[in-house]
Amino acid sequence: MAPPPIVQQKSSSPSQPSGKSEVSDLKLQLRQLAGSRAPGADDSKRDLFKRVISYMTVGIDVSAAFSEMVMCSATSDIVLKKMCYLYVGNYARCHPDLALLTINFLQKDCRDVDPMIRGLALRSLCSLRVPNLVEYLVSPLSSGLEDGSPYVRMVAVLGVLKLYHISATTCFDSDFPASLKNLMLTDSDAQVVANCLFVLQEIWNLEANKSEEANRERETLLSKQTIYYLLNRIKEFNEWAQCLILELISKYIPSDSNDIFDIMNLLEDRLQHANGAVVLATIKVFLHLTMSMTDVHQQVYERLKAPLLTLVGSGSSEQSYAVLSHLHLLVMRAPMLFSSDYKHFYCQFSDPSYIKKLKLEMLTAIANESNTYEIVTELCEYAGNVDVPIARESIRAVGKIALQQYDVNAIVDRLLQFLEMEKDYVTAETLVLVKDLLRKYPQWSHDCIAVVGNISSKNVQEPKAKAALIWMLGEYSKDMPDAPYILENLIENWDDENAAEVRLHLLTAAMKCFLKRPPETQKALGAALAAGVADSHQDVHDRALLYYRLLQYDVSVAERVVNPPKQAVSVFADLQSSEVKDRIFDEFNTLSVVYQKPSYMFTDKEHRGPFEFSEEIGNLSLDQESMDNAPRFDESDKDLLLGTSEREENGGTSINGAATPGYSAPHDYNSSLVPLSSQTQSEPAVTSQTSFAIDDLLGLSMLAAPEPPSLKLNSKAALDPGTFQRKWGQLGVSISQEIPISPQGVGSLTTPQALIRHMQANSIHCIASGGQSPNFKFFLFAQKDDGSASFFLVECIVNTSSAKAQVKVKADDASASEAFFALFQSALSKFGM
């Protein structure tokens, strides 16, 4: 076969005309060949068709040549026919009028003597997907279902499903489902039967909620008669059809235990099938059939172990991932049964990280008294792994095992050894674990504290780890001589601490320490409370106030609140409810198991994550121009719409949300938190407040957000980097908030430049930017357009994978910062529209 032309849209070599002229060139050549019966005409047609198809593949619109293609389709060459069918199928939907042209020759081909041609034509006819051509489908379909050749029947059966998707009523009016049911139970050809089953299952599942009859039909598919009919023929089917039939059987409710054993005996040999998908489907049948018989269910697990472990080791890593996910589910359900197979879950150096992660979780789950030593030894090997996320994961795994076991002695020693490895991430993970361990086993505090005390807080950067370290400093400040001084040091650097979590912990730790060692901590606590009250983060601010008031009221009460006698935590909360786990188990052998969540969480619209764009995907274009010129009224429309939907869901609170000017479209409509967070910004900046203003602050009505003056920005503002840096150092943060970014915005943000250009159009200028997907960082500035030299400085960190932007605003004129923020937010929300 000759290679297809290499298509380069932009190159225009002199011999090959480019772009549009190329399509018209093709049209011309096709027209010349259309009527030709000369020898070799088919060959040149083939070359032309190939070019057309290759353009189509790379996304060039060649629909202009539709009529010429149809003219050329009168040929006996089957390859030409196929290419033509492919072309027609691709463009018919966008050109229904032209599709009518093809009906004629397709219908003619449906009556060809060659069953191959009949089949192909019928398949293409059904794939046109043009609603007003439905009438032409019915008669070829009904004769196709009765065709002598199984190939045609097989195609016709799926044709019925295609028809159903175009026009369900036509499908039912012609009584196709009934003929399919008949065909399914009588046809001699296995593939025809299998396709009937595919179609009937899909149709009745979709119809089940609509009519009683459909529901009944769905039940009959699961009747004993149908199931045994399929079971007895199962060996005739190919592997894919077997998967389908096994899936059906797994839903069958057996009448008694004999029934169960009959089915299992019939299917036992399927566990040895070379196709992993068949094996998994069989496993599902076995598991589901024996749900009601506890002891047999156990035996089934034992029986399934060997084939599953083999499947894990054979095939590509993607295939083993699919199998491992299922094994993972079974291990989590019955860890005891797998405890002697732990060596199978040891990671290989070359395993991809998604496999390692699953293996680590399984190792954690199956650890018990007899194998803990080996498993923990193995896990410790991974702590030094080159792959940092896996190294972290394995340290966490060690910690989890420690929390499960009674004999933690040795494990604690190992954890403490991790701290001596002096790798930042190892230390960080270990600190978090040591904290959890101490909560469960306070009796270990002496050994741990001795080691933890040696860690310099400078080496700990990650918020979680820092928070853990600070918690320990507060909780065990009695046993750590340096505790107040370390805390004091940390409080001095309050402003450099970005994570609110750490600042919260600092406040609490300072309190605890103060209550135990008042004279040493008094100064530090004072500084912490002052800084906390002045903090821009709502929670930190509130907690600082709470402590302040508590201390003012009564120190002993404060002691009871902050430092109550603690009981060791006996069981940490399980992340997934058992109900969810059972749902996943019901959906064995599907995506649910891989995602580890039941299907309604990812197929129902309201449960989907931030990357919701299947509807908007049509707009997903990288063309910068069209985005900038997006009409503005669109935005206000959206606001209005949102306002109403908010009101329905959140009642009274929504009024505030809608009243806040520049309130941008939130992502998650269900989250009632959105209007609240938009109020945080409506609070006046608290930077200059001191503690005597506390009453004022509380007195301030949260609900009555003042309407800020409309703000105009200077479109030609200029600021040199030196001044920016100086100002950034001098000014305090007046607003710090996380705002969501639209999926279109995320889609367009492939380089920082896209956002910079967009913001510039809104008179917000960029002074520095950087980063790579998914994290981008921008320093932006804007100037008030009232002649004053009042600047706004912004630090904006965008994370495209979470679709969030972390925004910090500093302003010369703090009172206007909020209006500016609203402007900024609305500008950002329009990005990518």
Place this chain on the structure above:
Amino acid sequence: MPVAASAIYFLNLRGDVLINRLYRDDVGGNMVDAFRIHIMQTKELGTCPVRQIGGCSFLYMRISNVYIVIVVSGNANVACAFKFVVEAVALFKSYFGGAFDEDAIRNNFVLIYELLDEIMDFGYPQNLSPEILKLYITQEGVRSPFSSKPSDKPVPNATLQVTGAVGWRREGLMYKKNEVFLDIVESVNLLMSSKGSVLRCDVTGKILMKCFLSGMPDLKLGLNDKIGLEKESQIKSRPIKSGKTIELDDVTFHQCVNLTRFNSEKTVSFVPPDGEFELMKYRITEGVNLPFRVLPTIKELGRTRMEVNVKVKSVFGAKMFALGVVVKVPVPKQTAKTSFQVTSGRAKYNASIDCLVWKLCIYTRIRKFPGQTESTMSAEVELISTMVEKKSWTRPPIQMEFQVPMFTASGLRVRFLKVWEKSGYNTVEWVRYITKAGSYEIRC
């Protein structure tokens, strides 16, 4: 797949579309863009082969320099989808005659569209057997067998075979010389701790067959596995002959093997497909004979010097030999200078993989590494002195590659292979064994 595939895409490493085949309308037209933006152009690539974007799930696989992406909108069967891709690639390979890569796809794209049309209809997998598809989709694109003149070879039951039950063999095959080739290929996977104890060890083996047999032959294969031998001795009521018997942990068979008979009589009997195929796969964890012992000692002398000593011992029979023996010892990135002393082969430092690579079988006269021998390498490694990097070096395991012909790590042997055909011709049977290194890792 209970839930059908909505589309299949083939992309090259840059993200250009090589093939796109939309089967259903329930996903948007440009799902490729979503895949490119959210998976290919981010660090997500390779972190997980199943990803959800919007309402769709993307299942993707990289095969040589091509990504194959399946898009589904519902709760699909993952194992089935991946297996489908693997089988489809095998099918394409059998059409292209070998490689499956970007060039092959570009050169055969019409053929691929033809095949995609046949192997999946409206998102449901149909027939993927190359044997059958080759009957009516030929590389030359000639007319279908049905329209051919009646004087041609009789293929009346071709449509039955297209869809039918005995999918793997055509009738009426004729060979002058009837031959069967049997290859037992084993890979040994080993994970050994730095103290020399075996943490994990297993053998995955497969029996590959090449059949050039006339007619519809019935074959029966006997192995020295424990269950099979016990069953046989029961039937013939005579004790098992002394000698090693093998316990197979798990076996899977090609679809041609009569599984009912395997379960009742424990014999492997089958009507083979024509040409090459994989008859069975098995896994063994007990009683594995490791062909090589590796004894490493690595000393770090101060901050900038390392001493590496590796001793390799072949522990299989003295009359056998190994080929392609390579030992890779990882060293830190900042390796500056190396010097070696080896008793056989040649060693050098390969900076691109940060390893000392010791090839034991080159520059020896015979290019073979005989059994029951021993060889050592001692190397001195000098490092560039840096403060930071040194600490972050975690010693990855030493890896080893080898092939040992006529040796099976499991000890599995073919006892007999009987061919029975109604015309009663004589056949020639050839049996080969080979053991390769799977992931043979020794921690140090």
